[in-house]
Amino acid sequence: MNEQFVTFAIAATACWLGGMLLLRTNHRRGAGIALYVAGVALLAAYALLLWRGLGRPPMRTLGETRLLYALLLPAVACGISLRWRIDWPMAYGAAMAVVFLGINLVRPEAFDKTLMPALQSPWFVPHVVVYILAYAFLTASALGALRFFLRGEDTLCACDRAVWIGLAFLTMGLLFGALWAKEAWGHYWTWDPKETWAFLTWAIYLGYIHIRLRHPHTRRFAVGFLLAAVAILGTCWFGVNYLPSTRTSVHTYTQP
Amino acid sequence: MIATTAPRRPLSAVWSGEPGYAHAALAVSGAILAGMLVEFAHRGDALVPPSWPTNAVFLGLFLAWLILLSRSDGRLVAWLGGIPFALASMFGVGLLGALGGIIPQTQEQTPGWVQFFGLSHIFNGVPFAVAMLLLLTNLGLATLRKVRSLGMKAWFFSLNHIGLWVVVASAMFGAGDIIRARMILVEGQAEAMVVDATGRHGYLPFGLFLQRFYVEQYPGEGGRPGAPKRFAAEATVLRHNQKFEDVRIEVNRPLRRDGWTLYLTNYDLSPTGQTDQCLIEAVRDPWLPAVYTGIFLMLGGAVAMLFRNPFDSRLPP
Numbered sequence: 267m268n269e270q271f272v273t274f275a276i277a278a279t280a281c282w283l284g285g286m287l288l289l290r291t292n293h294r295r296g297a298g299i300a301l302y303v304a305g306v307a308l309l310a311a312y313a314l315l316l317w318r319g320l321g322r323p324p325m326r327t328l329g330e331t332r333l334l335y336a337l338l339l340p341a342v343a344c345g346i347s348l349r350w351r352i353d354w355p356m357a358y359g360a361a362m363a364v365v366f367l368g369i370n371l372v373r374p375e376a377f378d379k380t381l382m383p384a385l386q387s388p389w390f391v392p393h394v395v396v397y398i399l400a401y402a403f404l405t406a407s408a409l410g411a412l413r414f415f416l417r418g419e420d421t422l423c424a425c426d427r428a429v430w431i432g433l434a435f436l437t438m439g440l441l442f443g444a445l446w447a448k449e450a451w452g453h454y455w456t457w458d459p460k461e462t463w464a465f466l467t468w469a470i471y472l473g474y475i476h477i478r479l480r481h482p483h484t485r486r487f488a489v490g491f492l493l494a495a496v497a498i499l500g501t502c503w504f505g506v507n508y509l510p511s512t513r514t515s516v517h518t519y520t521q522p
Numbered sequence: 523m524i525a526t527t528a529p530r531r532p533l534s535a536v537w538s539g540e541p542g543y544a545h546a547a548l549a550v551s552g553a554i555l556a557g558m559l560v561e562f563a564h565r566g567d568a569l570v571p572p573s574w575p576t577n578a579v580f581l582g583l584f585l586a587w588l589i590l591l592s593r594s595d596g597r598l599v600a601w602l603g604g605i606p607f608a609l610a611s612m613f614g615v616g617l618l619g620a621l622g623g624i625i626p627q628t629q630e631q632t633p634g635w636v637q638f639f640g641l642s643h644i645f646n647g648v649p650f651a652v653a654m655l656l657l658l659t660n661l662g663l664a665t666l667r668k669v670r671s672l673g674m675k676a677w678f679f680s681l682n683h684i685g686l687w688v689v690v691a692s693a694m695f696g697a698g699d700i701i702r703a704r705m706i707l708v709e710g711q712a713e714a715m716v717v718d719a720t721g722r723h724g725y726l727p728f729g730l731f732l733q734r735f736y737v738e739q740y741p742g743e744g745g746r747p748g749a750p751k752r753f754a755a756e757a758t759v760l761r762h763n764q765k766f767e768d769v770r771i772e773v774n775r776p777l778r779r780d781g782w783t784l785y786l787t788n789y790d791l792s793p794t795g796q797t798d799q800c801l802i803e804a805v806r807d808p809w810l811p812a813v814y815t816g817i818f819l820m821l822g823g824a825v826a827m828l829f830r831n832p833f834d835s836r837l838p839p
Contacts, residue, residue, distance in 0.1 A: 380740045380749040383773035426833035434827035441817050441824070450774050452702065452785045452805045454813065455693065457645040462623035469616045473609055479832065480605045511626045 268374050274312035275367040281305030282340065282360035289353055302344060302356060309337040322381040325394040328504065329375040334398045336363040336370075342402040350424055358409040359402075389446035397439035401499065403432030404471060408496035411489045422485055425492060426478050433471045440468055459511040463502035470495045541601040546610035550656055554614050557649035561640035568640070568648045571698035574808070581695040588659065592666035603663025611657040618650045654694055661687050678826055685819030688812060696809025703805075704787075707732040709798040712760060716804045726804060727780045729760035733768075735800045737789060755786055755800050771802070782806050 282305045288298030313333060316324040324330040343359025346352070407428040410421035443464070444454040455461060474491055477484070506512055561568045572580060591599055601607060622644030625636065632642040640647030665683040668676045703716035707730060714729035734756045742748035752772065759767040759779060771777045777784040782804050789800040807813075 380751070383750060383752055386752070387774040423833065427831055430831045430833055431828060434824045437820060437824040437827070441821050444817060448810075449776065452776070452783070452787070452803050453700075453807075454810075454817075457622060457627065459623055459627075462619055462645075466616055466619050466623060469612055469619070473612050473616075476605055476609060506623075509624055511622075511624055 270315065271312065271374075272371065274308055275371060278305040278308045278312075279360075279364050279367065281308060282364070286357050286360060289356065299344070299348070302340070302360070305360070306337060306341045306344070309333070313337055316377075320377060320379050322379065323391050323394070325391065326381060326385060327375055327378070328507075329370050329373065331394065331398060331503070332366045332370050334394070335401060336366040338395075338398050339363050339366075339402040339405065342399065343406055346406060346424065346428060350427065352424055354413060354419075354421075355406055355409070355424065358413070359406065362405065362409065384450045387446055387450060389442055389449070393439060393442040393446055396435050396442060400432045400435035400439055401503065403428045403435060404499055405496060407432065407492055408499075411492035411496075414489045420485075422488060425489075426475075429471055429474055429478075429492070433468075433475060436468050436471060440464055459506055459509060459515045460502070462511075463498070463506050467495075467499045467502045470498050541597065541606075543606040543610065545601065546607040547613075549607075550610040550614040550653065553652050553656060554618070554649045557647070557652040558639055561648045562638050566637040566640050566643070566647075569646060569651060571646075572695075573698035577695045577698050581691060584658075584691075585662070588662040589666060592663050592670060599663065600667075603660055603667050607660045608657075608664065611653060611660050614653040615650070615657055618644055618653055622650075651694070654690060658687060658691055658694075661690075678823070678830060681819050681823035681826060685816045685821075685823055688816030688819065690816075692809045692812035692816065696807070696812065699806075699808050701806040702803060705730075705802050705804060707735070707755060707757065707800050707802055709733070709735055714760075726782060727761075730784075730802070731758040731760055732800070733757060735789065735797060737797050753786065753789055753797075753800070755802070781808070 281301050285298045285300075285302030285305065288294040288301060291298075313324055316330075316333075325334060340356070340359045340363050343355040346355045407425040410425040410428065413419055414421045414425075443461075447456070447461075448454040474488070474495060477491065478488060481487075501509075506515070571577070592603070621641060625641050625644070626632070627642060627644065629637065629642060636642050640649060644650050661683060665680060665687060668679050668683075672679075701718065701724075703718040703724060705713050705716045705726075707713055709732050712729050712731040714726050716724055716726060718724070732755060736754060736756075737750055738752040740748035740751050754770055754772040756768070756770050759769055761767075769777050771784055771786045773786055776786075783806075785803045785805065787801050787803045789797050
């Protein structure tokens, strides 16, 4: 299964690289976007193969969520680029996806077919997919903030829109999680460390859109805020496993 | 350039006449500190969530107060229901939440002072309740004022904001009515008694007779059994003067009867592999319909968000 992953990862990376090069030439835009989308489709095909091979949705371990993210971020970036006619999200999205594929290459996981009873629920797939979609939009806004600092380009409009959509998905993910928790664990909210950090992530982006709607002119503050916010998102996604509070968590599925 | 009609309001204009961010920050941090002192005075054991009907009376009074307040056009009410206060109270809740997300929330191996200030039970402590109440005040006032001025045009705003208010208010005020108790079912025996975390006993309005409990495992390695794939309890519901009813309880498939929800939480993990008994958690939460109403309002609001992006109307750079 792992050799298959290497093949697909390299092929997808090549597609994204080729697509971006074609986009740069400016008169082959259509072909560039098509090649870029083909890269996404390749990874999607790999995810489906993995799903079949494992006999369960490949959304349980951190590595599997990284794969889903590497698939959804370029898709989201492509959507943003087409919708708002800007090219940089596609390049940044692909670069980020390659980093995440790279992490999975360096830290291959033993493919574990088990799925504990708590995860065997119709909520599992929508909850994770909506969450990773939210992460894709929200990290896209962080990449925009990074570009603001590095290039001095005014990316804030795109960031605001991405955060808005990301927050909508984040809200759905959070609420799906609550409805699922009621079915699986008996209560919709128990302030488990993962839940607490999910709440903090939600709250900080909620704060962001309120600040932006109220103070459209405080630009540097907003950009700094986005970078701080993505640190909290990262804590929720990865960092939680290293916090002292997590020794009591029921929510970490990463260690088999 | 950015096309916007919003007036220029720099974040830095703090103490200039109108109550704004600085006042909100002061009010929220003052209230949280006061909450911490109360918690400390009670040695970290200050908050006993009120139960029915006291909690309903409190909630009713709180709501009535908010409605009354929202009819005023005063500066103070505008500030209390405004964005600066919203951000300050969200920041307060967030800061306490971050503490609770870092410090282990358990009573074991926790130094005394951590417990006394309520830091080992942030989410059941006075400071957090105070911060949440401030947030609810702000959110309630903001929503009521918006609806008063815009009527049905505020539907989008209302879905999200009323939804969140209903979720937080009913979860907070209803916390005292939640019963979570456990019972052990043994194959071939009937049981109706449940015990909660403090050791108090009670009876379900029906009994459960465990017919069979079984565990399916994934294939293991070296003769040892693998991870559990599925566990299920086949039981019979016993009621006075009524027909027996055969049921099955599984993880993610709880049993709902008479206002109680029964969850299969665990089984006897003895090394001998004997699994003729299992642990059931019985939960009663009369406020759940209210919480769910809020959740579905918020879900509607989240879906609507996808189609109404206020940042979309601004021109690209």
